[in-house]
Amino acid sequence: MRLLRMSNNTLANEVLLSVENTLRSSPFDFQGARIITGQDEGAYGWITINYLLNNFVQDSSVLNLLPNFRKVETSGALDLGGASTQITFVSNEDIESQDNSLHFRLYGKNYNVYTHSFLCYGKDQALRQQLVKNLPSTENSTIFDPCFNSGYRRNSSISELYSSPCVSEYSTLDGPINFEIKGTGNYHLCKANVQSIFNRTHCPYSQCSFNGVFQPVLQGKFGAFSAFYFVMDFLKLTQEKATLDEVKERIQQHCSRPWDEVKTEFPKIKVKYLSEYCFSGAYIITLLELGYGFNADNWKDISFLGKISGSDAGWTLGYMLNLTNMIPAELPPSPPLSHGVYVGLMVFFSIFLVFIMLTCWLGHRKPRCLQKGII
């Protein structure tokens, strides 16, 4: 919707109006439809996964005294959509760019959060950028693309290719109107093509991810969801903790398989998704490694998450939690003593009272001989 608004604002408004009309006639308490910002998308994704992972349940002074008390850290959020991708995590460093800085107070604790949304770096738009950047200058009607399995063919057109604002600046009237994309299935060539859409030559801050965007040093664990999960799940890389090299090896193997073989093995998967897993694998590795700076050491900090406790990982739950005030800024008032400590103190004081009464009684009691009048 953010892309559509850029290329055709009237059409974007028409879509919103249509959504509003439909939802207004539903039994829900509909309060309006709007296009959220990339920053919101990052923030709400971060809230969702940390809420579902129970990371906001923080220490109270009593809990702190417990021997097995775990100081809960939040998890960073990595979201890959079709049009944009978001990275969000708590950072102890100075966030040099205001646009990337968020402050939350949740359950009585402050969080300084870094977030950035890269529009045009979702999986579908990145594929488009990669194709455009590597279009041969000749007027060939066939494009050989290493990011598709060999034997794969797809028809496209110049107008379709350049229809997105992510690539319209590269638009050229040269070349054929219609062309055919033919896969050659080569992971290393594909990765080289994908790298060409990441600009790491300029950085106006002390450190950047790519395209001149500030990013502090990566901190803590990360949950990667949406297309990060769909792709890694297809490649069977979400359960086992594979090393970065093993992950690359698996993607390389997949890219080198002939398209016919892939299609026969997975007849139930949509052709659009299936045909793009080679590109998607190479893109995810490049985005995480070259873009965000993950490496062989901190790769283990990334968990690929589809559902958490039965709920989808994504920005929508976080948006709803925020809207309905489900995560209060302050901790709910808790009793000064826990139940266990209260019961323990009651038992102790009861025994103490009985002991005092017994001592008094023994101290004031007359000896038996006095009672009988014998000195």
Ligand SMILES: Nc1ccn([C@@H]2O[C@H](COP(=O)(O)OP(=O)(O)OP(=O)(O)O)[C@@H](O)[C@H]2O)c(=O)n1
């Ligand atoms: N089983 C699936 C489902 C989706 N996808 C891909 O995952 C990406 C993200 O899909 P979706 O969650 O529908 O994202 P969008 O809503 O399009 O993302 P955005 O937030 O960027 O608009 C898309 O490229 C889609 O083709 C996939 O590879 N396999």
